[in-house]
Amino acid sequence: MHDTPPPGASPSAQAPFREHRIAVIAAVARNGIIGANNGLPWRLAEDMRRFRALTMGHAVIMGRHTWESIGKALPGRQNIVVTRRIRRPTPDVEFAGSLDEALARARLPDPVFIIGGEALYREALPRADLLYLTEIDRDFAGDARFPDFDRARWRESSRDPRTALDEPDAFTYHFVVYERKDS
Numbered sequence: 001m002h003d004t005p006p007p008g009a010s011p012s013a014q015a016p017f018r019e020h021r022i023a024v025i026a027a028v029a030r031n032g033i034i035g036a037n038n039g040l041p042w043r044l045a046e047d048m049r050r051f052r053a054l055t056m057g058h059a060v061i062m063g064r065h066t067w068e069s070i071g072k073a074l075p076g077r078q079n080i081v082v083t084r085r086i087r088r089p090t091p092d093v094e095f096a097g098s099l100d101e102a103l104a105r106a107r108l109p110d111p112v113f114i115i116g117g118e119a120l121y122r123e124a125l126p127r128a129d130l131l132y133l134t135e136i137d138r139d140f141a142g143d144a145r146f147p148d149f150d151r152a153r154w155r156e157s158s159r160d161p162r163t164a165l166d167e168p169d170a171f172t173y174h175f176v177v178y179e180r181k182d183s
Contacts, residue, residue, distance in 0.1 A: 020106055020110050021110040021111040021112070023114070024125060024131050025054060025113050026115075026116065026131075026146055027040070027042070027136060029136045029138060029142070030136060032146050033139070033144070033146075034116065034118065035144030036141060036142035036144070037143065038069045041142050042140065050132075055074070056076045057109065058110075059078040059107065060074055060080070061081075061096075061103070061120070063120040064083040065117050067079075067093070073093050078108045079092060080093075080106065081095050081096070081102075082096050082101075082102050099120065099123050111129065118147070130180070131149075133175075133178065134173055134174070137171055154181060155180075156177070157177045157179050159174050159175070162175065
């Protein structure tokens with residue numbers, strides 16, 4: 001455990017900084033799309049249940065647009081929003097000016113989950129230890145993309161195939177877990 005926050009972290013961080021295991025969680029279409037018009041371009045009830053089960057009891061870090069699209073704090077989790085806009089913390093949501101500050105604020109058991117959006121994924125991916133991806137076997141239209149990553153640096157530890165029957169056109173998807181090879 002470190003005694004001081006990392007460079008760039010706010011001195012108001014509530015707990016001494018410690019390194020966390022970082023998990024990125026996202027649903028990604030075959031063409032890399034993760035969002036459309038500040039929402040999801042699909043409705044996968046199983047994916048939402050998986051997201052809830054994996055993140056419950058952990059800190060979740062999200063960008064401002066993701067937080068606004070969700071519209072409320074996620075219950076049972078420490079909600080931390082990374083934004084450059086100054087905001088007052090609420091009982092359910094904390095605000096941080098950077099990913100480092102958000103990580104310094106995380107108090108719940110590891111891993112800390114990065115839940116979006118595009119810019120935060122891009123910043124967190126090089127530091128992530130785990131990827132929990134829902135890989136959707138279909139292209140979707142959208143305006144937010146998951147960053148490219150070097151799959152050679154990751155070991156696939158599980159793959160669970162599924163079929164989306166609750167969509168107008170059925171398609172397959174996979175719950176996939178990747179672990180960084182050098183972590």
